[in-house]
Amino acid sequence: MTSEKNKIQPKTAELRAEIAVLDTELAEDFKAQFSVAPFLSRKIVSFQGNKDKPAYSWYKYKEAFSAELVEYFLGSYDGEISGKVLDPFAGIGTTLFAASSQGIPADGIELLPIGQEIIRARLLSERELTSNDLATLERWITSVPWKECPERVSFSTIRITENAYPPETVVAIEQYRGAFQQENEEIQAILRLALLCILESISYTRKDGQYLRWDARSGKQRPGTKAFNKGEILGFDAAITAKLKEILSDVRNAEVPATLFPVKHITKDIRLFEGSCLEVLPTLETAAYGAVMTSPPYCNRYDYTRTYALELAMLELTQAEVSSLRQEMLSCTVENREKDLLKICPQWAPFTEAANQQKLLGAINTYLQYEKTSGTLNNNGIPRMVRGYFSEMACVIGECARVLKPNARLFMVNDNVRYAGVSISVDTILSDIAQSLGFEVEKILVMPGKKGNSSQQMGAYGRVPLRKCVYVWRKK
Numbered sequence: 001m002t003s004e005k006n007k008i009q010p011k012t013a014e015l016r017a018e019i020a021v022l023d024t025e026l027a028e029d030f031k032a033q034f035s036v037a038p039f040l041s042r043k044i045v046s047f048q049g050n051k052d053k054p055a056y057s058w059y060k061y062k063e064a065f066s067a068e069l070v071e072y073f074l075g076s077y078d079g080e081i082s083g084k085v086l087d088p089f090a091g092i093g094t095t096l097f098a099a100s101s102q103g104i105p106a107d108g109i110e111l112l113p114i115g116q117e118i119i120r121a122r123l124l125s126e127r128e129l130t131s132n133d134l135a136t137l138e139r140w141i142t143s144v145p146w147k148e149c150p151e152r153v154s155f156s157t158i159r160i161t162e163n164a165y166p167p168e169t170v171v172a173i174e175q176y177r178g179a180f181q182q183e184n185e186e187i188q189a190i191l192r193l194a195l196l197c198i199l200e201s202i203s204y205t206r207k208d209g210q211y212l213r214w215d216a217r218s219g220k221q222r223p224g225t226k227a228f229n230k231g232e233i234l235g236f237d238a239a240i241t242a243k244l245k246e247i248l249s250d251v252r253n254a255e256v257p258a259t260l261f262p263v264k265h266i267t268k269d270i271r272l273f274e275g276s277c278l279e280v281l282p283t284l285e286t287a288a289y290g291a292v293m294t295s296p297p298y299c300n301r302y303d304y305t306r307t308y309a310l311e312l313a314m315l316e317l318t319q320a321e322v323s324s325l326r327q328e329m330l331s332c333t334v335e336n337r338e339k340d341l342l343k344i345c346p347q348w349a350p351f352t353e354a355a356n357q358q359k360l361l362g363a364i365n366t367y368l369q370y371e372k373t374s375g376t377l378n379n380n381g382i383p384r385m386v387r388g389y390f391s392e393m394a395c396v397i398g399e400c401a402r403v404l405k406p407n408a409r410l411f412m413v414n415d416n417v418r419y420a421g422v423s424i425s426v427d428t429i430l431s432d433i434a435q436s437l438g439f440e441v442e443k444i445l446v447m448p449g450k451k452g453n454s455s456q457q458m459g460a461y462g463r464v465p466l467r468k469c470v471y472v473w474r475k476k
């Protein structure tokens with residue numbers, strides 16, 4: 001029985017019905033492009049696929065996709081990709097390294113300092129470590145020099161990282177940081193990388209999408225929440241030596257024997273732009289790229305600046321820097337304020353207009369705004385986040401169309417989302433916007449789901465609950 005409180009108001013029902021009609025129409029428009037792709041397993045579209053892959057597995061970036069996914073798409077269109085690949089949301093550089101290993105040069109843009117640091121350290125490990133450096137790392141593993149180090153170098157915390165580690169772990173981290181000051185820059189970078197890779201495992205926290213979850217042992221549990229136990233909290237020495245061993249072994253195995261001397265597998269032609277893609281994309285040359293392979297943040301309220309707070313604090317970001325970073329990120333949290341896109345780039349008026357003109361999105365925006373004024377949303381920042389997400393994505397898509405060569409493809413991994421009882425078909429909305437900005441939508445490949453997402457269903461309805469897809473668009 002529907003209680004009085006849960007009764008749907010007539011206006012709400014009317015707006016939802018309008019969204020349903022527009023959603024079905026748009027799915028119908030893309031009926032020929034939709035297909036369920038059995039090879040798109042959860043493993044291949046997520047970090048899971050990198051778990052045992054040398055170097056890719058060093059830092060567990062939950063938001064990453066697998067190198068195999070990149071290899072699959074770049075491989076499938078092998079003869080047709082001419083020139084560099086671009087990833088405007090590079091993360092820890094999966095696209096860059098996977099493309100480069102296939103001999104394709106790659107440029108990436110990444111805003112989050114932890115992603116930048118991982119990419120830089122990995123490049124350094126592949127390009128610059130000498131055999132002396134490797135011997136030094138070996139020594140760090142066997143003789144644990146931080147244990148005797150009298151000099152401790154403290155690290156900063158921000159509000160949400162206070163008391164994140166057991167006291168003895170704090171001492172060990174500080175000694176480790178003290179000891180690595182003695183080493184050259186390359187060694188320091190690798191030692192810092194190893195430290196960043198283990199922070200979650202030695203802390204009281206667990207990354208949980210929208211926020212950091214706190215183990216009850218921290219004494220920092222949120223009031224009214226059930227006691228959470230993350231399982232084993234690793235001791236510093238064991239965790240860091242295991243990580244250093246893994247890194248050293250991967251670096252050594254990457255050396256390919258040549259006739260006389262060992263020659264390193266050099267990662268060629270990877271370029272990283274550190275900053276927001278909204279700022280960097282307009283500076284890139286027109287028609288310069290042979291493909292874009294990317295996965296933007298999803299419109300799912302996940303806050304990278306909170307999830308990766310331990311790492312950001314260890315990288316010396318202040319509270320104010322983290323807050324301003326949160327605003328610079330692509331809008332996907334309820335805290336994101338509206339960005340003045342035309343101030344960033346006055347030429348973007350047609351791009352923002354493409355988002356404004358998209359009918360289904362318009363109906364969703366109206367609905368969310370109505371629900372906000374009716375006081376039924378669980379967070380009033382949701383309408384602004386959704387509007388911002390699609391306007392910013394329209395600018396990214398417009399820029400990608402500009403920097404791609406004619407006929408070049410863009411591959412995008414993204415998820416649909418649901419707010420206030422309404423599914424938002426991110427896949428068809430973005431594809432429609434892309435179509436109006438110079439792309440042909442070739443395919444919308446749907447990850448098979450558990451709930452009977454058969455090809456027949458796709459054919460009949462063109463939609464399934466919260467699809468996870470890879471879009472394949474070709475620049476006209």
Ligand SMILES: C[S@@+](CC[C@H](N)C(=O)[O-])C[C@H]1O[C@@H](n2cnc3c(N)ncnc32)[C@H](O)[C@@H]1O
Binds near residue numbers: 088089095112294297
């Ligand atoms: C889904 S993740 C991509 C992960 C990547 N495919 C990988 O395998 O590592 C999205 C990335 O976009 C980054 N990001 C968010 N806003 C950005 C912006 N305005 N400019 C550049 N990168 C941004 C996030 O920091 C995050 O690393």
